Amino acid sequence: MSFKIKSRIWIEQEDKEFLGEGKVQLLKAIEETGSLSQAAKSINISYKKAWHLMDAVNKSSKKPITVKSVGGKGGGGTSLTPYGKSLIGVFDEINKKCWDFLDIQLEKIKNL
C-alpha cells in the first residue's frame, strides 16, 4: 500500500514542553556554529524565534543547558553545556528508536 508512518516526540516537564524536535535542531545548530544568531541562520528561522526557543528551554530546565558570552572578541557567542549535549544525544537516540519501532509495526500489518 506504500504507506509511511511518521512521528514527532517531545519531552514534557510539569505538563509543559521541555524539549521537542525544533529545540533539539536549534541546540544542534548552536553546537555547530557557537552562536545563536548563526544557528538561527543555518536552520532558516528568525533570530527572534530562535531566541524564544532557547529561552524556553533554559527557563524550563533546572540545570543549565547553554552558556553565553556577550561582547568581546567576535561579539560573544552561545555554546552548550555537557548536560545540554547529553540531552540532545538522548533525544536523538529515543527518536531514532521510535522511528524504527514504528516501521516494524507498520510492516506487521501490511494486510489492511
Add this chain to the structure above:
Amino acid sequence: MSFKIKSRIWIEQEDKEFLGEGKVQLLKAIEETGSLSQAAKSINISYKKAWHLMDAVNKSSKKPITVKSVGGKGGGGTSLTPYGKSLIGVFDEINKKCWDFLDIQLEKIKNL
C-alpha cells in the same frame, strides 16, 4: 526527574498526511453519532473543519472510508465503511504500542 515523553504519529501516502490523530478522532465520532455534523459537535470542532478533515481523508484514500446519504428521514448522515473502521483500529493499536514503547525507553535513561 519527572520527565514525561509524548508523541504524535501519522500515516502518509505519497508524502501527504493520510491519517492523523485528529482525523481518527473525527472518524470515531462519526462512527458513534452516524453524522458528520453531530460528530463535529461531539468533539467541539466546527462543521467546516470537520468537513475539510473528512474531505481530505476521502480524497487521499483509494478505498472509500465513509459513506454518506443526503436528504431523507433525519436529513441523511455519514457512516464508516468496514475499511474505515479497520483503519482506526490499526491506528489506535500502533499508537498505543508507540506510547508504551516510549515510556519504556524513558525508564531506561533515568540517569541523565
Add this chain to the structure above:
DNA sequence: ATGCGCTATATTTGTGTGGATATAACGAAA
C-alpha cells in the same frame, strides 16, 4: 575612543488558520 558582532527586547507589520454566518440542495415523511 571607536568598531564590531553578538545577545536582548520592543514594536510594528503580515499572514494563514479557524470561526461565524449565510445559503443551497437533497429526499423521505407527513
Add this chain to the structure above:
DNA sequence: TTTCGTTATATCCACACAAATATAGCGCAT
C-alpha cells in the same frame, strides 16, 4: 408541497503567531 436535519460550500472576519524592523548594551581588539 411543506417541513426537517442533514451534507455541501462560499464569504467575511478575528485572532494568534511569525516575520520584519528598530534599538540598545556588552566587552575585547585595534
